Amino acid sequence: MPKNDNMLTILWMLNSGEKLTAKQISEKLEINIRTVYRYIDALCASGVPIISDTGHNGGYSLLHNFIKSPLLFSIDEKKTLLHAALFAKEAGYPLSEALENATSKLKMYSNQEQESILSHHLAGFEVINRRGYPAVQPVLQELEHAVANEWSVEISYRNSHEEQSPNRVIDPYGVVNWNNKWYTIAFCHLRNEIRSFRVERILNITRTPFSFRRPNDFSARTFFMKNLLPDVVGKSGLISLIIGGRAEALDDLCIHWFLEHHLQERTSTQAIFLLEEESLYTHVPYIILPYGKSIQVIEPQNLKNKLVAVASELMEYYQV
Amino acid sequence: MPKNDNMLTILWMLNSGEKLTAKQISEKLEINIRTVYRYIDALCASGVPIISDTGHNGGYSLLHNFIKSPLLFSIDEKKTLLHAALFAKEAGYPLSEALENATSKLKMYSNQEQESILSHHLAGFEVINRRGYPAVQPVLQELEHAVANEWSVEISYRNSHEEQSPNRVIDPYGVVNWNNKWYTIAFCHLRNEIRSFRVERILNITRTPFSFRRPNDFSARTFFMKNLLPDVVGKSGLISLIIGGRAEALDDLCIHWFLEHHLQERTSTQAIFLLEEESLYTHVPYIILPYGKSIQVIEPQNLKNKLVAVASELMEYYQV
DNA sequence: ACTTCACTGACAGCAGTTGTCAGTGAAGTT
């Protein structure tokens, strides 16, 4: 059935309104161009009004672009969508109601057999996350709306210094779920720059009558990641950190959100990272401490010294 | 394409609402009855809800709702499904191909206007997780299959003691994604008990010709959670742990997967947990250490002593 | 004159489809 699938795909591609050459199609579907011609022929033969233009700027296009045929999902596709819904639900996805509606529709349109297969596949599949902050949902909903409709909102934000800062108007460019925590990336009219806000620290949110335009090329993901983990490639003065220890402890260390990004090499007994000096001596000690004696720092000596200092400070701190 | 034509004809015939036997169809289309069964199968596989009844007055018919109204999603429902797919994708969901197909179908079935609304809603929504173990995907796929079809599989598992233990046959009861890590819950024929396995430690997996029956009332989620966080409610001898400190540090502490489960009370300056003595003195110190001086232990004194001991040990450990 | 692009025919090799046969199991009927 690759044939049928591909023919349908061509239909969809054309249905989007784009004009496509046979070559483009053949490359996208990884089939011979000859085969594309054959498919197009077959589609025409079954009544699809495909227009073909030869010469420069030629290609195929559809006469009137909607094809109405019922939306059909194969069992596998249904299964994956239902599984995906579990992930969203566990992550505290704010629009749980609409999601619930969608999934129940998906489940309805099946016969007994498909249903039993589905339930089999669903029964053994679980997603479990920590509960997180339940109060966050209404704020997230509001934010999601604001992002999609480009409405500015006014929020009161509890920032790190504990002082309740004044209300601020922000233009939310995006909502990000990072490591199971919710953030919003927004242009802040108080500070006049793009910043990221932790959603659970938003104490209050209200719509404003103002709207904004998000820059077309803005990507919340890119901004967030750049902010979190500035690119280190090509930087000089990087120090290599070598950690030894039990394989499982190293495994765990290597998927730490921060260290993972700096991993250079991994053998069964060692992990080598490349880090900037500053973060190496400020953040890393606190990442390493909880692993106790299941890992050891092999290099650099300075980090060992720093660890001794940190441990000794903590000892004092709790001695009182 | 007699095949496609004939399949469509069957759809048409059924869509009239009539009930038809395979024999009737085969005679009308002048094809072998075996081929009819194959076509029906193919239609089911691509999501058409065909109902089949055996015995007298049996035959094929279409799910009633299906004829009346095809599967239609509101724009919100589409949006949530697409958002959900992002979560799955970022979590390293193994059946990414089928998911991709499903989401592209969802995107296709909208007109220009809906499409632009959708793309707006999608542009500002991002899910970002750590990358995790890329090698895990084929194993997960195999496991998911085995779970759904109740096939026993043989695995080689690298367990904590580093020794490569002998291959074992397991009956996978479920696949669990916990805190962005993949586990499988399975009956282990080597140890004769239900256990959980970390998927990235499965070095090799092969199907066996054996199958099993999962107990009907078994829930992978329940087993996993019981295993991870035994119920403490009603237990005696619990000790209360009181932590003070900066609100944001406390927030973070309160969503730690282990402590979250034992949280009793939270004020803006304190968090109170109720814990068993053992875990309080073994696990908790290592959870608290990385917070450094941003939090402090208010009670019990014994934990402070333990922290001093742990810190001093680590100091020594890194002094060499 | 040149490039781009749709389109055709022929053909060998191959993949998918078909019919045939033999048999299982479920739901009614006699």
Place this chain on the structure above:
DNA sequence: AACTTCACTGACAACTGCTGTCAGTGAAGT
């Protein structure tokens, strides 16, 4: 309890139709 009807499965040989390759035509624009 035997019988009928009907869906459904697996295996297999024969065969159909599909695919990629090559070589070449014609139309439209630069």
